[in-house]
Amino acid sequence: MAYDFQVTVDCADPHTLADWWAETLGWEVEPSDESFIKEMIAKGMATEADTTTHRGVLVWRIGAAIRHPEALPSGRPRRVLFQVVPEPKTVKTRIHLDVWVGSERAEEEHERLLARGATLLHRGRQGPLSWITMADPEGNEFCLS
Template sequence: MTVSLHHIVIDAHDLPALARFWAGVLQWRVLSEREREVVIGPDENAPVGICFMPVTDRKVVKNRLHLDLNPGADDRQAEIDRILALGGRRVDIGQTGTETWTVLADPEGNEFCVLRPKSTLTA
């Protein structure tokens, strides 16, 4: 038997609000909402979802793990603007200005990147 990725877990102070933000960004939906766990995904049978779990301490350093988002063939800047309108914000983690990605953060400060459009995992 082979293991597979089931959930990406994100610690959160406000589980429902952060889940709604990410559901909006990814155009997914909330699949399960409990007091100590909120799960989002494209549908209940999707191979991977995101699970939000409660945390009491606040984020103080750059994430050790972050998500890279592929804007597809659509307008990358339009996707960045859409994410900013949902509550994301631009962050500076030492970029030089020549990167092919834009660093943003969700409402609780978790960094993520919007890449240039990609068609493969390695290109």
């Protein structure tokens, strides 16, 4: 049996990083359900300290998610969750995203992402395959190929 899954990224500022990745991938940030958040606070299941405002919208403080515009055949979204962790990133990430843009667009995308706050880490090649290893604005590694 095959399983659906989401990728979760630890970070300091999940809403800003979700915005960055949604624009990078052409995905969408999952909308916040402000009425649900307010209901959870009213019922005592959350406090206002569990929330923040991002771009004028009430959101959960600890996380934000992005999703692909099209669902999987199961109906579940292709999803990346960004969640707050207290410690900063200090070592190489043991798992990363490979963003496939095509060899004819890799340099153009590399330049576009540098202008948006990504950093170049190194370039790699194995036989006919090449990639550009970069880091997002919080230092999370990803490869562009």
